[in-house]
Amino acid sequence: MTVVKLQGISRAFPLGNNTVTALDKLDLTLDKGEFVVLRGASGSGKSTLLNLIGAMDAPDEGEVFIHGQALSLLSDKAKSQLRSRYIGFIFQAFNLIPVLTALENVQYPLSLQKVPDREAKARAEKALAQVGLADFVDRRPNQLSGGQMQRVAIARALVTNPDIILADEPTANLDSETSKQIMDLLGTLNRETGVTFLFATHHDFVLSRASRILELKDGHIVRDEQPQNLQLVEEVHLGEKLG
Numbered sequence: 001m002t003v004v005k006l007q008g009i010s011r012a013f014p015l016g017n018n019t020v021t022a023l024d025k026l027d028l029t030l031d032k033g034e035f036v037v038l039r040g041a042s043g044s045g046k047s048t049l050l051n052l053i054g055a056m057d058a059p060d061e062g063e064v065f066i067h068g069q070a071l072s073l074l075s076d077k078a079k080s081q082l083r084s085r086y087i088g089f090i091f092q093a094f095n096l097i098p099v100l101t102a103l104e105n106v107q108y109p110l111s112l113q114k115v116p117d118r119e120a121k122a123r124a125e126k127a128l129a130q131v132g133l134a135d136f137v138d139r140r141p142n143q144l145s146g147g148q149m150q151r152v153a154i155a156r157a158l159v160t161n162p163d164i165i166l167a168d169e170p171t172a173n174l175d176s177e178t179s180k181q182i183m184d185l186l187g188t189l190n191r192e193t194g195v196t197f198l199f200a201t202h203h204d205f206v207l208s209r210a211s212r213i214l215e216l217k218d219g220h221i222v223r224d225e226q227p228q229n230l231q232l233v234e235e236v237h238l239g240e241k242l243g
């Protein structure tokens, strides 16, 4: 099932008297359950792409479809409803609310959806248990490690049962061991819940966990591969070397 479709997307930003083209006539389809890594040098357009899919920004040309719904036809209110219903976000800086406990942070998106308190609390507890934080529900962000804060942020993204979770460098502020644990957790959640993940990252160890690897360069997708194919390519090269 297609969750996201981008058709002929272009996005440019003004820079002095010039414009910088961040994305250039880009097409992309993401299906339910994919675990997609988005790579590319700094400035290649990764964040711009995530912002467009997350309905946080609009393209200059082309159309973004979420569940077949063209975003350009929606009012701001309808867009934020669609965002809250179908899309979860995980940020590099965690973006937790400091005065709220872990439980309250995770409950927050449900209160925006007007889910009754009791149900919201039960769902938030379940999401925190899913990320291994059942014993930390009453802690505030400053009483948690970086890895634990990112787990709270993951629980907050999951709690609304989104179809897709967008993550911009989710492991950028974590040490490598914690980053690996967080990636393993995202992989497990992807398999268990079927949620599609799309995350921008510079970390190479993530590649072995991906079901699809996209690479952006100068606003274009220059690579779109499944790891099995990658392995095949590596084997062929190896075969060539051995042969």
Ligand SMILES: Nc1ncnc2c1ncn2[C@@H]1O[C@H](COP(=O)(O)OP(=O)(O)OP(=O)(O)O)[C@@H](O)[C@H]1O
Pocket: 013, 014, 015, 020, 021, 022, 040, 041, 042, 043, 044, 045, 046, 047, 048, 049
């Ligand atoms: N709000 C903006 N105003 C002006 N230029 C912008 C804006 N947002 C992005 N750009 C430019 O668009 C291009 C793509 O930026 P983007 O942030 O999408 O890249 P990125 O791949 O996410 O980079 P990084 O890995 O450094 O986060 C860059 O040249 C950037 O300078």
